[in-house]
Amino acid sequence: MRFPSLVSGEFVKRINRFVCVVRIKDKEHFAYLRNTGRLSELLKEGTCVYLKEKDKGKYSYELLLAEGEKGILVCLDSQIAPKLYAEGLPAGELVYEPKVVGGKLDLLVGKELIEVKSVNLVRDGIALFPDAPTQRGSRHIDLLIKAYPKYTPKMVFVIQREDAYAFSPNREMDPIFANKLKVFKSLGHRVVAYNCKVSLEEIKLKEEVEVLWR
Template identity: 35%
Template sequence: MRFDVPLVTGRLIKRYKRFLADVTLDDGGAEITAHCANSGSMMGLKDPGIKVWLTPNDDPKRKLKYSWELLEIDGAMVGINTSRPNGLVEEAIEAGRIPELMGYEKLRREVKYGKNSRIDLLLEGEGDTRTYVEVKNVTLAREGGVAEFPDAVTARGAKHLDELADMVREGHRSAMVFLIQRDDCDALVLARDIDPKYGEAFDAAVKAGVEVYAIGCRLSADEIIADRAIEVRC
């Protein structure tokens, strides 16, 4: 995925109210407020002064003229925009970078299923062959080289795991794909201390037959590509 417009750089002042971030732009030093499309805690990624990359936009209907895309911390590039993962995983599947999810005739996004939910990606093959794919964006890394999910309590995430397990019981395939949007990790673990109930739901889903994959990203100010398998240690 290439960015549609050149990104602009700045330094983070603060992130607050979950969806807002104040930034000092490098070019000219103006202080602006950017949209932060990330509902997680962003643990370890909010230190004042870190370098950030923003997408500018000139849509008169948008109140905020910048969206926060990337940051750099301890030499690692991290993608924090949670509107990106579904598209990145879709690209990876279509490019054959997740071999276990290849061979389907159709891929659809945001399809209704389960208990008033929408699946991130639905893969459909011949007959009634279906694989339900849930995508989670991962940015937390408290130990060098090891990504963790979640970074906050997520009852919604546990519900998604339950519904994936239900699809397996109905005779379909289900898969959880963790997208590691940082370039310094080669393994994934669950942050069970942060959300024990998510860990329990994860274990139950795996026991029911839900498949689990993790894929890492190559990130730059020009593009983000999900391009390498990450070891799952959950």
């Protein structure tokens, strides 16, 4: 997935879940952020960030990338994850945001019902989700379980950075989500995770990584 031309800046502070302040060429601007996670280990004052300019909407910029430790680029747009995973799926069978079993999930490919989660937090090479408690994430697991056997459920975690060799549910942050995901796995349903190669020009899936159960 290609990015538009990006503008570099510095992160200043977060106003709320969707709005932050950035500094571009010594001038402060409000920027939109498509991510409800805490991102506290990434978005610190002075962090180098990359933004795309917006033609429409309330804000002139949207924060897309942040520079992590050792210069690693992290894509913060959580809405990219389902589209990124879908790039490798057969387009003719693909349905976005199917409404099934009393709710809405990310993807439907034939009979395979897929929920895709965006992951940004990495500690010691292990990607962790969520980085904030997520009732919505737990509800999605419940919907997937209810969809069986009419559909084949699958959970996908897209780690939007390159420096993770494994993924694990973040039990310390949200034990309810971690337990539900473990039950989902114990029922025989698939849980997979991929890291990504991220540059200033594009983001793409790199390779599948191991899922660790703690």
